[in-house]
Amino acid sequence: MPKQTNSTRRQFLGLAGGAAVLGAVPIVTLRPAEATPAMLAAAIRNVVGEAEVRAGKVKLDVPPLVENGNTVPMTVSVSSPMVPDDYVKSIHVFNEKNPQPNIGNFHLGPHAGRAQISTRIRLADSQKVVAIARLSDDTFWSASVDIVVTLAACTEEVI
Amino acid sequence: MASALINVPKKAKRGEVIEIKTLMSHIMETGYRRTATGDVIPRDIITSFTCRYNGAEIFRADLFPAIAANPFIAFFTVATESGKFDFEWVGDRGFTETASASITVE
Numbered sequence: 001m002p003k004q005t006n007s008t009r010r011q012f013l014g015l016a017g018g019a020a021v022l023g024a025v026p027i028v029t030l031r032p033a034e035a036t037p038a039m040l041a042a043a044i045r046n047v048v049g050e051a052e053v054r055a056g057k058v059k060l061d062v063p064p065l066v067e068n069g070n071t072v073p074m075t076v077s078v079s080s081p082m083v084p085d086d087y088v089k090s091i092h093v094f095n096e097k098n099p100q101p102n103i104g105n106f107h108l109g110p111h112a113g114r115a116q117i118s119t120r121i122r123l124a125d126s127q128k129v130v131a132i133a134r135l136s137d138d139t140f141w142s143a144s145v146d147i148v149v150t151l152a153a154c155t156e157e158v159i
Numbered sequence: 160m161a162s163a164l165i166n167v168p169k170k171a172k173r174g175e176v177i178e179i180k181t182l183m184s185h186i187m188e189t190g191y192r193r194t195a196t197g198d199v200i201p202r203d204i205i206t207s208f209t210c211r212y213n214g215a216e217i218f219r220a221d222l223f224p225a226i227a228a229n230p231f232i233a234f235f236t237v238a239t240e241s242g243k244f245d246f247e248w249v250g251d252r253g254f255t256e257t258a259s260a261s262i263t264v265e
Binding site for chain 2: 070071072095098099100102103104105106107108109111112113114115116117118119120121122123153
């Protein structure tokens with residue numbers, strides 16, 4: 001008899017656990033809390049179209065370990081002579097796990113002199129940041145950095 | 160309330176590459192935060208920043224909620240002639256702010 005009660009309890013817990021998981025899944029899919037790698041890929045496709053993105057030329061300077069994700073200094077530089085027939089048209093920065101995959105688009109021109117921009121960004125989680133540069137010949141070059149964040153941005157409550 | 164801090168060299172040699180640093184005071188509310196009662200705080204960010212050098216656009220940035228509060232943007236340009244840099248920030252809820260700085264090129 002005790003054996004039977006035991007097994008029904010186990011069944012009940014199993015069922016309850018299953019129901020909880022099933023209940024939780026639709027909530028998560030309805031309101032994604034973070035950008036997925038698929039969203040990152042889609043955001044990059046939006047910018048580059050069908051063009052091939054090659055690694056190189058771009059240098060993404062971000063601290064590898066970040067204590068506070070609310071302000072993370074970031075510098076992107078591209079090795080380019082910045083002359084009228086060979087310059088950087090724009091620099092696009094993306095992330096993997098913030099609520100939105102975009103961080104910023106920066107449009108430069110041959111008169112910039114040096115293809116380098118600096119800003120401060122927010123990171124909601126430890127994740128990968130990708131910088132893509134579009135050159136004047138419409139080739140795309142990229143660099144990515146994995147960053148560990150100890151205090152996440154975006155999700156904290158306002159008191 | 161909002162105010163800008165601009166750092167442009169006062170003097171430069173012709174053809175010199177100069178760095179321009181800008182800082183705009185703005186909350187950059189992401190639209191993903193909630194109050195203690197669970198209400199979403201509506202998004203309030205700067206969406207676009209433009210810099211013109213004697214009227215010609217030399218730099219433009221599209222900003223997203225992933226840019227930190229009080230957006231700091233630094234970039235470079237070639238000092239070609241004496242004149243004025245005009246900066247413009249445009250954002251949600253009709254936010255616009257402008258600033259300018261002048262440079263003497265020798």
